[in-house]
Amino acid sequence: MSSKGTIVIIDDSEIVLEQIRAELEPLGYTIKTTTQTVGTARLLVGADLVILDMHMPGLHGGQVLGNLRAAVESMATPPLFYMYTSDPAEEARYREYGFDGAFTQKGNLGSLARQLGAAMRMLKLKR
Amino acid sequence: MANPSKRAFPLAAKLVLGMALVIAAAGLIASSVISGREWARLVDAKVHTVEQIAALFAEFEAAAVFFGDADTLAADVQRLRETDGVAYGAVWMGDAPTPAAELRVTPDAPHAPAPPTEPSVTVQDDLISVTRMVRNPDGAVIGSVRVDVTLAAERAAHQAAQDAIAFFATALGLCVALLLWAMLGRLVTGPLQTLAGASAELAEGKLARVPVRGRDEVARLGLAFNEMAAAIRERETRIAETSTRLQTLLDHMGQVILLFGPDGSVEGTRSRQADAFIGDTPSSDIGPLLYPEGSLAIEREAFDMWREAAFRGGASAWEELLELAPEELGHMSGGREHSYSLLFRPVFEGERLQQVLLIATDITAQRELERSVRENERVHQNAVAAMRRLVAGGGQVFVRFLEQTRTRLSRIEQGLSGAEVVPREMVGDIFRAMHTLRAEARCFDLEAVGRHAQTIETRLNDLRSAKAGVVIPVSEMVERIAELRASLANAEQLFVEQSPVGAAILDQITVRRGDLQTVMTLIPSAAPALREHLERLAARPFGELVFLVQEAAPRWCERAGVKAQIVIEGRECAVPASLSDVLSGVLSHLVRNAIAHGVEPPAKRLAAGKAEQGVIRVRCEPATHGVRITVDDDGGGVDEEALRRSAEARGLAVEGTDLATLVAVAGLSSRADVDELSGQGVGLDAVAADLSGAGYRLLVTSELGRGTQFSIIQSERSAP
Numbered sequence: 133m134s135s136k137g138t139i140v141i142i143d144d145s146e147i148v149l150e151q152i153r154a155e156l157e158p159l160g161y162t163i164k165t166t167t168q169t170v171g172t173a174r175l176l177v178g179a180d181l182v183i184l185d186m187h188m189p190g191l192h193g194g195q196v197l198g199n200l201r202a203a204v205e206s207m208a209t210p211p212l213f214y215m216y217t218s219d220p221a222e223e224a225r226y227r228e229y230g231f232d233g234a235f236t237q238k239g240n241l242g243s244l245a246r247q248l249g250a251a252m253r254m255l256k257l258k259r
Numbered sequence: 260m261a262n263p264s265k266r267a268f269p270l271a272a273k274l275v276l277g278m279a280l281v282i283a284a285a286g287l288i289a290s291s292v293i294s295g296r297e298w299a300r301l302v303d304a305k306v307h308t309v310e311q312i313a314a315l316f317a318e319f320e321a322a323a324v325f326f327g328d329a330d331t332l333a334a335d336v337q338r339l340r341e342t343d344g345v346a347y348g349a350v351w352m353g354d355a356p357t358p359a360a361e362l363r364v365t366p367d368a369p370h371a372p373a374p375p376t377e378p379s380v381t382v383q384d385d386l387i388s389v390t391r392m393v394r395n396p397d398g399a400v401i402g403s404v405r406v407d408v409t410l411a412a413e414r415a416a417h418q419a420a421q422d423a424i425a426f427f428a429t430a431l432g433l434c435v436a437l438l439l440w441a442m443l444g445r446l447v448t449g450p451l452q453t454l455a456g457a458s459a460e461l462a463e464g465k466l467a468r469v470p471v472r473g474r475d476e477v478a479r480l481g482l483a484f485n486e487m488a489a490a491i492r493e494r495e496t497r498i499a500e501t502s503t504r505l506q507t508l509l510d511h512m513g514q515v516i517l518l519f520g521p522d523g524s525v526e527g528t529r530s531r532q533a534d535a536f537i538g539d540t541p542s543s544d545i546g547p548l549l550y551p552e553g554s555l556a557i558e559r560e561a562f563d564m565w566r567e568a569a570f571r572g573g574a575s576a577w578e579e580l581l582e583l584a585p586e587e588l589g590h591m592s593g594g595r596e597h598s599y600s601l602l603f604r605p606v607f608e609g610e611r612l613q614q615v616l617l618i619a620t621d622i623t624a625q626r627e628l629e630r631s632v633r634e635n636e637r638v639h640q641n642a643v644a645a646m647r648r649l650v651a652g653g654g655q656v657f658v659r660f661l662e663q664t665r666t667r668l669s670r671i672e673q674g675l676s677g678a679e680v681v682p683r684e685m686v687g688d689i690f691r692a693m694h695t696l697r698a699e700a701r702c703f704d705l706e707a708v709g710r711h712a713q714t715i716e717t718r719l720n721d722l723r724s725a726k727a728g729v730v731i732p733v734s735e736m737v738e739r740i741a742e743l744r745a746s747l748a749n750a751e752q753l754f755v756e757q758s759p760v761g762a763a764i765l766d767q768i769t770v771r772r773g774d775l776q777t778v779m780t781l782i783p784s785a786a787p788a789l790r791e792h793l794e795r796l797a798a799r800p801f802g803e804l805v806f807l808v809q810e811a812a813p814r815w816c817e818r819a820g821v822k823a824q825i826v827i828e829g830r831e832c833a834v835p836a837s838l839s840d841v842l843s844g845v846l847s848h849l850v851r852n853a854i855a856h857g858v859e860p861p862a863k864r865l866a867a868g869k870a871e872q873g874v875i876r877v878r879c880e881p882a883t884h885g886v887r888i889t890v891d892d893d894g895g896g897v898d899e900e901a902l903r904r905s906a907e908a909r910g911l912a913v914e915g916t917d918l919a920t921l922v923a924v925a926g927l928s929s930r931a932d933v934d935e936l937s938g939q940g941v942g943l944d945a946v947a948a949d950l951s952g953a954g955y956r957l958l959v960t961s962e963l964g965r966g967t968q969f970s971i972i973q974s975e976r977s978a979p
Contacts, residue, residue: 249587
């Protein structure tokens with residue numbers, strides 16, 4: 133089966149990453165995960181979309197995003213960056229932080245799958 | 260095409276008017292022609308009469324002219340007045356320029372006309388003018404006469420007759436037209452109008468039928484209409500029945516089916532579920548309907564973007580865009596989220612996408628089942644992984660956990676026996692036991708055991724924090740402990756299944772082999788019973804020795820292109836230490852041989868009437884001396900003759916040897932090609948050598964087409 137897209141997920145919890153992988157891989161996505169924010173740039177090559185946890189220990193998603201944006205600056209087609217949060221107030225500020233979009237209801241994997249599907253469809257429609 | 264909404268001039272009126280005009284015109288033309296002819300005849304007759312009068316007048320007046328009697332002439336001219344129509348009369352004597360006598364009846368009669376010089380007749384302006392010469396008896400011209408007769412009276416009569424003809428022609432035309440009108444109305448336009456009315460009713464879906472009289476064309480048209488209407492009614496009835504059946508089917512399929520247009524408005528529902536889905540939603544727009552307030556905004560945004568692109572793209576882009584349509588929908592209904600799979604079907608008008616049919620199927624139960632299966636699978640995998648870790652570590656910690664837990668549970672059950680309710684003094688002990696059990700269960704990833712322990716713990720906690728008088732019946736506690744025991748038994752079963760030695764693992768302890776060897780060298784040969792027990796201590800369970808072979812066999816099968824099931828029997832059987840040292844290698848070789856040379860490829864097996872998948876059975880059982888191990892397959896068997904020929908062709912002396920020796924010397928393959936699995940005929944002799952060193956030997960029996968069996972038994976010389 134051809135991949136529906138390459139998704140990079142950055143979260144500090146291995147368990148969360150594994151659960152997301154188990155949910156999304158059967159749907160046809162190529163999933164790359166990491167708990168690190170250092171050295172993540174190589175994972176972003178060829179990625180369509182990056183899902184970034186807003187709250188990692190000692191880090192704020194907005195700051196991490198700035199570094200990642202700088203890393204993909206030279207790419208012909210840089211990935212989209214989506215915030216992943218369960219806080220509606222924070223979700224409303226995703227543009228302010230510099231994200232391309234926000235995935236809500238963190239922890240609800242079915243919901244994440246649908247939101248990711250919608251984001252990928254929009255990406256292809258825009259292209 | 261004419262606009263039917265405009266008031267049309269009735270067909271009958273057109274026909275009648277046309278007919279009336281034709282009749283009237285024909286009447287007028289005919290009367291004109293006839294009257295023209297009659298007029299000419301009348302004029303001819305009148306001319307003839309006037310000629311006769313003029314001739315008589317000239318003859319009569321000859322004497323008076325001859326004698327120059329002017330008085331007689333004047334009197335005679337006046338007598339012309341008695342003749343109808345005479346307008347003027349005159350008599351000339353000789354060639355006098357003025358008439359000797361003249362009669363002027365009408366004011367427009369000529370004044371002093373010139374005397375005629377010869378007889379003449381002129382007809383002009385309804386006036387006949389005739390001149391005649393007056394002659395003496397010798398025939399000499401002595402004078403002339405002129406008589407003018409007007410045709411005014413005839414003209415008037417003729418005109419009156421013509422008017423009468425025109426009137427009657429018009430009247431006749433009108434009568435015919437009216438008659439025609441009545442006939443047309445009754446025979447043609449009336450039935451046609453009825454037909455038109457019936458057609459309009461039919462178009463409105465009403466039952467329509469026209470009365471049919473006679474057998475003319477209109478009647479046939481009416482019959483044809485009635486037949487057509489009946490056919491349409493029948494077809495409509497069938498369509499309605501089909502539609503009802505389809506609707507019932509759609510309703511039973513439990514799908515939400517609705518249509519939406521380019522602007523996103525819902526333009527119709529096609530199932531009961533669609534009506535229920537829409538419910539009291541105020542919006543008739545598909546976007547808010549699928550993704551109402553509170554659902555995921557990104558999904559609605561993506562859907563709206565897709566809808567716009569789909570309607571803009573039309574037929575040519577539909578297939579490509581369909582891949583970008585949402586496939587699933589989460590929708591809150593009745594306080595819980597339902598999952599729907601979405602299908603979109605286009606309704607084109609030419610190239611233009613006119614509507615989209617949405618078919619949404621409720622797959623909530625399916626999704627919940629999938630999640631449940633996934634969760635159960637995850638729990639099972641965790642448990643299996645935990646058990647494998649335990650097995651790899653010898654498993655004795657887990658066995659001890661099982662024993663201790665059962666002991667604790669038995670102790671609790673003993674304490675509860677004979678009581679009606681859980682005694683307060685036992686609550687603390689049971690609580691602590693469950694708390695410990697839950698923690699230990701977590702160490703072994705035993706989720707079910709931990710969950711049961713926690714349930715008891717929570718129940719006891721309720722009791723501890725409750726007011727006096729609250730009790731837990733012993734029956735309830737016993738039931739909960741039974742559930743706990745059952746989940747422990749499941750964990751034990753899983754542990755045994757994952758163990759290469761099966762249930763033997765529950766009765767096993769870890770002993771260093773070096774320690775045993777040392778003890779055996781210290782035991783004097785005069786103590787055979789003790790030596791036997793020590794040898795049994797040094798023995799290894801068969802399952803442990805065959806474990807790796809069983810793990811690797813599926814890969815070997817895949818590589819060889821065969822399908823085979825490996826069945827292991829006698830896992831708990833103790834294999835003597837001497838044999839256990841070489842057995843793993845021996846079994847590996849024999850099973851690989853069975854896969855490479857025994858079990859046929861699936862197509863060949865099917866052609867031979869066998870199951871597609873072969874069976875390789877590896878079995879260990881206690882024998883009179885030591886153990887007996889067999890590896891048998893249900894493959895093609897050994898073609899002994901071909902093998903002998905192959906060996907002889909290679910210069911090997913195999914005459915008179917048994918099959919075991921033959922395969923050990925020549926290998927199993929009679930094929931010219933050699934692959935990784937089949938080896939090169941040098942494996943089985945090594946196997947025989949290994950077994951011989953351990954005091955065992957290899958036997959081979961085979962039946963062509965049915966299979967081969969290798970048996971490992973203790974050599975006679977090594978048997979006590």
